[in-house]
Amino acid sequence: MKPSPGMDAVSVIHEYTRIACLQTTWYHRPMATSSALAHPNIAFIKYWGNRDNGLRLPMNGSISMNLDGLFTRTTVSFQPSLPFDELIINGREVTGAALDRVAYLLDIIRGMADIHERAEVLTENNFPSGTGIASSASAFAALALAGSKAAGLDLNERELSRLARRGSGSASRSIPGGFVEWAMGTSDEDSFAFSIASPDHWRLADCIAIVSASHKQTGSTEGHALALTSPLQAARVADGPRRLEICRNAILNRDFELFASIVELDSDMMHAVMMTSTPALHYWKPASLGVMNAVRQWRGAGLPVCYTVDAGPNVHVMCPESEIQTVETKLRAIDGVSDVLVARAGGAAKIVTNGE
Numbered sequence: 001m002k003p004s005p006g007m008d009a010v011s012v013i014h015e016y017t018r019i020a021c022l023q024t025t026w027y028h029r030p031m032a033t034s035s036a037l038a039h040p041n042i043a044f045i046k047y048w049g050n051r052d053n054g055l056r057l058p059m060n061g062s063i064s065m066n067l068d069g070l071f072t073r074t075t076v077s078f079q080p081s082l083p084f085d086e087l088i089i090n091g092r093e094v095t096g097a098a099l100d101r102v103a104y105l106l107d108i109i110r111g112m113a114d115i116h117e118r119a120e121v122l123t124e125n126n127f128p129s130g131t132g133i134a135s136s137a138s139a140f141a142a143l144a145l146a147g148s149k150a151a152g153l154d155l156n157e158r159e160l161s162r163l164a165r166r167g168s169g170s171a172s173r174s175i176p177g178g179f180v181e182w183a184m185g186t187s188d189e190d191s192f193a194f195s196i197a198s199p200d201h202w203r204l205a206d207c208i209a210i211v212s213a214s215h216k217q218t219g220s221t222e223g224h225a226l227a228l229t230s231p232l233q234a235a236r237v238a239d240g241p242r243r244l245e246i247c248r249n250a251i252l253n254r255d256f257e258l259f260a261s262i263v264e265l266d267s268d269m270m271h272a273v274m275m276t277s278t279p280a281l282h283y284w285k286p287a288s289l290g291v292m293n294a295v296r297q298w299r300g301a302g303l304p305v306c307y308t309v310d311a312g313p314n315v316h317v318m319c320p321e322s323e324i325q326t327v328e329t330k331l332r333a334i335d336g337v338s339d340v341l342v343a344r345a346g347g348a349a350k351i352v353t354n355g356e
Helices: 009-027 097-113 135-150 157-167 169-174 220-229 233-238 240-252 256-275 286-300 321-332
Strands: 032-038 041-045 050-052 062-066 072-079 086-089 092-094 118-125 179-182 193-197 204-210 306-308 315-320 339-344 350-352
Touching: 032 135, 041 169, 041 240, 041 256, 041 306, 050 220, 062 169, 062 240, 072 135, 086 097, 097 118, 097 135, 097 157, 118 135, 135 157, 135 169, 135 350, 157 169, 157 193, 169 179, 179 240, 193 240, 204 321, 220 233, 220 256, 233 240, 233 256, 240 256, 256 306, 256 315, 286 306, 286 315, 286 321, 315 321, 321 339
Parallel strands: 086 118
Antiparallel strands: 032 072, 032 350, 041 062, 062 179, 072 118, 086 092, 179 193, 204 315, 204 339, 306 315
């Protein structure tokens, strides 16, 4: 930047002063920081397979419930002095593919806000990551909210859901609260998630049987890309609207028997696609099958309970809140179950302060 040719001496002095002020403002602009908290979610009607991998537009709609008590907390700081984005997860600096994925979403935010600063991202989970408890959902929902706020954007829920979707499809569902539906839409504009019922609409609980805390070898992003290699995926997708309607009605009417039947069917259908993909994906472990078999037996004996399994070995066992103690005790007695996490319906992603 320099004064224009032909300016008189006084004008040149004024122009240099203006340029110096602009440069001072750029290099010494206060650091923009924001923190957000988001919950993972458990999908009752699963998202598996994209029709557009870049935009993460799903092949079918899905329905889920946010999990209160489990969370990702993320702080984003845009800093002019940083030469590149930095990612610290649970106190450990992370590079490679994980950082690239975070930087990709930050680049979208930077483009929306017309800023260029790199960011420091500090994030922590209070539950195991990469084990089928939707850690990417809460992570990218929190990143979308904290990052957009730190960049000076004020996005509404629909816009935030669309943004979070670009980092992780299931993250779109962790933006709204309670029981959530993600519409597959026709494009980027109308593929977003919204609440179909508040957290207190139905007092359900998710008792998560932990059979492995190890990070899965094949992540969901890679798995989605394999979905169409299964001969079962087309039938699964074609039947999606029917399962969505049944699940939605079961939730709105608090019909546990109907809910149990469709949730277990949908989970088994997704894993059938995984197991018949090329290469095949086998997320279940012997203890996973042990829990699922036990749950079916318990329900047959009159206990209101059902299972669903995301892309991982751990089994989500749904039941009314009144049955938590019974279900948790039974799960802990099963060989191979190392722990049980209990979560009720959770709220929306939110901005938090340092003390929260």
